[in-house]
Amino acid sequence: MAAEQDPFPGQPHLPELHVRLRTELSRIDEQLRSLLDAMDRMQGLLDAVVAISREVELPAVLHRIVTTAMDLVGARYGALGVLNDTGEHLEEFITAGLSARERADLAETGLPTGRGVLGHLISHPEPLRIGDILAHASSVGFPPGHPHLRTLLGVAIAVRGEIYGDLYLSERRDGQPFDVHDENVVMALASAAGIAIENVRLFEQVRVGAEQFQRLLLPTLPDLRPFTAAAVYRPAAEPSKLGGDWYDAIPLSDDVVAVVIGDVVGHDLHAAAAMASTRNMLRALLFDRDSSPGAVLSRLDRTLQAVTPNPVTTTALARIEPEGPGWRLRWSTAGHVPPLLITPERRVEVLTAEPGLPLGVDPEEPRPDHSRFLPPGTTLVFYTDGLIEHPAHPIDRSLGELTDLAAIHAALPLRDFVCALADDHPSDGHDDIALLALRTPTA
Structure with missing residues (x-):
């Protein structure tokens, strides 16, 4: 009987086809998994770069760089060593991943000196991957209390072409x-970190310049005897913003003093310039002692409308003058937050009264005046809305918190008192704060 012939001579048999197909599918599956893993790493890197770039304070940026690098490669420990000006030693060392016990054990060790494998990366700023730290030629071991580490990945961070510091990761x-792959993704992160660090440095320069310019526009309080006074200005938490907040105090004749607090709408150079021109115009008008605060604000409003394109401004103007055994407060506000009155017994009252319209809205609208007798030892607090505004809280709640805070610190010397209010204010810090307190003489 003749042997059965292969119908497809030269072609692989069906079992071989199945084997080849499974092999090819496994290879494709492995490639897909590698591609998905690479996509996940790339997305993680992009998310990390965005997260780092959002920070505007250098300590937060440095810590974010460390924790982000740890997340990208699944490291248990991370650190960033910042080099000193010579580039030879560490002047700062930011760590992450240490437990409370490990931190306590290392508390007396102090800052790493940059010896061993850390020093190797400082001297040779190329990427460094070590499978066994103790076996490395540059290793000098670990100080007492240091967790035992086996693996290390080190990458230098450069800012404007100069080595700023080194990023260290240990123990996947x-x-x-x-x-x-870990090395490549951390190197990419280090490049973005260098840009983020440089941006924060530039941001800080702008912020410092803006704050210095703002402070130059504000007056130094003159000698207001027999009164005592103190003022403080705090810029908004968001950097590089100029503000329109201001305060002023002007001694007039016969132991009379005028106090003003104001806020020009906006956060830019125009707002700062408008603040300066408004303050100077108001100073000139204050020497007409026959005019009430409300009348002075009306004249100021009409003058501003006639000669400047200034934006809307809120302000509170007060005159304190002698009356019998104490003093008489006369004040008027133009859409401004109400001042506080603190009695000699440390009771705090919000001087809520008809506020009037802000400057720049309707200069013909009458401005109400208000009056209050002040016994000796009374403290008045004038402030801008940056002290109390919080988007998540109603204004009454913030005013209540401010009065409680004022009562707690009322016994402090006036300078310490205004600083305490500015430090512990109930707002969210999104706006500038100007604050001026004046205390009448004791009997």
Whole structure:
């Protein structure tokens, strides 16, 4: 009987086809998994760069760089060593991943000196991957209390072409040594970190310049005897913003003093310039002692409307003058937050009264005046809305918190008192704060 012939001579048999197909599918599956893993790493890197770039304070940026690098490669420990001006030693060392016990054990060790493998990366700022730290030629061991580390991935961070510091990662959580993929993603992060650090430095320069310019526009309080006074200005938490907040105090004749607090709408150079021109115009008008505060504000409003394109402004103007055994407060507000009155017994009252319209709205609208007798030892607090505004809280709640705070600190010397209010204010810090307190003489 003739042997059965293969109908497809030269072609693989069906079992071989199945084997080849499974092999090819496994290869494709592995490639897809690698591609998905690479996509996840790339998305993680992009998210990390965005997160780092959002920070505007250098300590927060440095800590975010460390924790982000740890997340990207699954490291248990991370650190960033910042070099000194010579680039030879560490002047700062930011760590993450240490437990409370590990931190306590290292509390007396102090800042790393930059010896061993840390020093190797300082001297040779190329990427460094070590599978066994103790076996490395540059290793000098660990100080007492230091967790025992086996693996290390180190990458230098450069800012404007100069080495700023080194990023160190240790101990992958899966127990594996760091690989070339880890190195590549951390190197990419280090490049973005250098840009973020430089941006924060530039941001800080702008912020400092803006704050210095703002302070130059504000007056130094003159000698107001027999009164005592203190003022403080705090810029908004968001950097580089100029503000329109201001305060002023002007001694007039016969032991009379005028006090003003104001806020020009806006946060830019125009607002700062408008604040300066408004303050100077008001100073000139205050020497007409026959005019009430409300009348002075009306004249100021009409003058501003006639000669400047200034934006809307809120302000409170007060005159304190002798009356019998104490003093008489006369004040008027133009859409401004109400001042506080603190009695000699440390009771705090919000001087709520008809506020009137802000400047720049309707200069013909009458401005109400208010009056209050002040016994000796009374404290008045004038402030801008940055002290109390919080988007999540109603204004009454913030005013209540401010009065409680004022009562707590009322016994402090006036300078310490205004600083305490500015430090512990109930607002969210999104706006500038100007604050001026004046205390009448004791009997």
